Amino acid sequence: MPKILIVGGGYAGFYTAFKLEKYLGKNEAEVTMVDPLPYLTYQPFLPEVVAGSIEARHVVTSHRRHLKSTNVVTGKVTNIDHKKKTATIEVPGLKPYKQKYDHVVVTAGAVSRTFPIPGVADEAIGLKTIEEAVEIRNRILTNLDKAANLPEGPARQRLLTFVVVGGGFAGIEVFAEMRSLVSYLLRYYPNITFEDTHFHLIEAMGRIMPEVSLETSQWVLKNLDQRGAKVHLNTQLQSATKGKIELSTGESFESDVIVWTAGVMANPFVRNTDLPLDERGRITAHPSLRVVDGENIVEGAWTAGDVSAVPDLSGGGVGGFCVPNAQHAVRQGKLMAKNLVAALRGEGIKDYYHENMGAVAGLGIGVGVFQYKKLAIKGLIAWFMHRGYHGLAMPMWERKLRVFGGWVANFVLRRDIVSIEATKNPRLAFETYASRPKK
Structure with a gap:
């Protein structure tokens, strides 16, 4: 054969x-x-995984479950x-x-494309894999837990400052979802105010989201500004060494969560x-x-x-x-x-031809944008279009049902706010209390 x-x-x-x-x-x-990896990751849903709107396992599709006769080599x-x-x-x-x-x-x-900027390789995290999305979410939740125990000061401010580098679709979506998540979480942290949290998106170009019209991108900028999320246009990241962000504009601040989505x-x-x-x-x-x-x-x-x-x-x-x-x-x-x-x-081979179906983005619960040629839809309707399109585009019906089921559960029960940061070192508790042979 x-x-x-x-x-x-x-x-x-x-x-x-x-x-x-x-x-x-x-x-x-x-x-x-x-x-x-033994699975396919549906990357358009990674921002919603960061926000806790979708369970992480539901946006990956098992190779072995759905490929019956293919020899799958991990x-x-x-x-x-x-x-x-x-x-x-x-x-x-x-x-x-x-x-x-x-x-x-x-x-x-x-894979993520980076530049030799000091500190990026050591401090930043990408958004190409499900593991990265889970880590970003865990960091946000853990930082809020830590900040809630600290008095006002530089250490607390660093924990409550969140940075995204790159203003394309992925960057804007995860930035907006992070802002949406933290705004929601504040109800559980009475000693942390909205003004205590800081969000910065750094974009080297003079606009965001080149896939949509300039008017639509400006609407997104205005919406983010109203939600307390600052976008730095025509700005380059100069350094992120030890979490200290230095921008080409001269601005500087510190952050524990730096997400890289710049290409x-x-x-x-x-x-x-x-x-x-x-x-x-x-x-x-x-x-x-x-x-x-x-x-x-x-x-x-x-x-x-x-x-x-x-x-x-x-x-x-x-x-x-x-x-x-x-x-x-x-x-x-x-x-x-x-x-x-x-x-x-020995039959005829066809050329690939596909016309763009438009661009749709989710910007947090209830907010979205859709652009097809000159048609632009913004707000709640676009958000429903985003969920509808990507929910149906998710590979395999068993995964589609899990995603839609999770959305319904979140609507009824509200979003899950649990961080499982301990998965980074799962044996720590066992090792701490395990009995060892006497010397």
């Missing part, structure tokens, strides 16, 4: 495998998917030698081994392959999702999602390419499966 190797189990990789199981005949091909591909059609795979507990394939599908996704880049793993890359480190792709070297198709190599430079035939992409978001990755994964099956059967 032909062997298909899928590198990465995010949106594009998961949906490629999921649809291949539907389209392939019995014994028509052997499919293997490799990813370091490990990572460290090298691809496409000339020999061989991949090197590392699995915990085993020596690296090589696996042959006939077709390779590289959907390794993207993404293709997974650097692709540099360990012999596949062609563009100047931004993305695998160059043909509209049919086949890897292309100049004008030549690289036989047996396919790519999709954030790791790839797929031409946007609709004309709406930045620089002529599809932007890195779930809207494209999911649809590319589904088309990838169809094209792979067509290639195996």
Whole structure:
């Protein structure tokens, strides 16, 4: 049987495998998917996980539960030698081994893109994984608990100052959700006032959310300002050493919670392959999702999602390419499966074409924005549209039901405010009181 190797189990990789199981005949091909994590993370919901509006486990989809006939390998591909059609795979507990394939599908996704700013690597936290979202939430709740026990002063102010770097969709959404969460939590902390809490978003450009119109972005700025959340435009982060924030404007303050959302880049793993890359480190792709070297198709190599430079035939992409978001990755994964099956059967392969369906963002309970071309909807209706769209876009019906069920439960019971910070060191209590042999 032909062997298909899928590198990465995010949106594009998961949906490629999921649809291949539907389209392939019995014994028509052997499919293997490799990813370091055993689940797909629905990243648009990470801000709501931070806010406690969605249970963390509900925004991840198990690979093994939903991929019935795919060989799921929880490990990572460290090298691809496409000339020999061989991949090197590392699995915990085993020596690296090589696996042959006939077709390779590289959907390794993207990682946070940072700059060599002092302190960022040591102090900041990204927002690309479910683990990061949970950690941000735990830090916020733990900081409030600590601050409630302290008198007014620099230490208390540092605990109650929250910073987000990056004013794109992810940054604005998590910033607004963090503000919404802390505003809600204050009812449980009578000795902490609204004025005691400080929120700063740092954006190097002169505007936020380039996916929406200037008018809509200005409405968001006004809404955040009314809620006590300050946005610093045309401002660069100069240093975050030991939590001391220094801005290009000369302003300075300290924070224990610094969230970095200032862009993404293709997974650097692709540099360990012999596949062609563009100047931004993305695998160059043909509209049919086949890897292309100049004008030549690289036989047996396919790519999709954030790791790839797929031409946007609709004309709406930045620089002529599809932007890195779930809207494209999911649809590319589904088309990838169809094209792979067509290639195996010697049938026609289709090009990827998708027109932007608009942009929708949640900005905390009851607040949202939606933009489609010149149509802009703001406020409560847009918030319902955000939840409706992403709730239905969540992979698998069992996950959709868990998400919608959680929203209903939160509406009736109010949001959960428990922090499980102790998961960082789960054996501490046991080790503290465990009996040890006498010397």
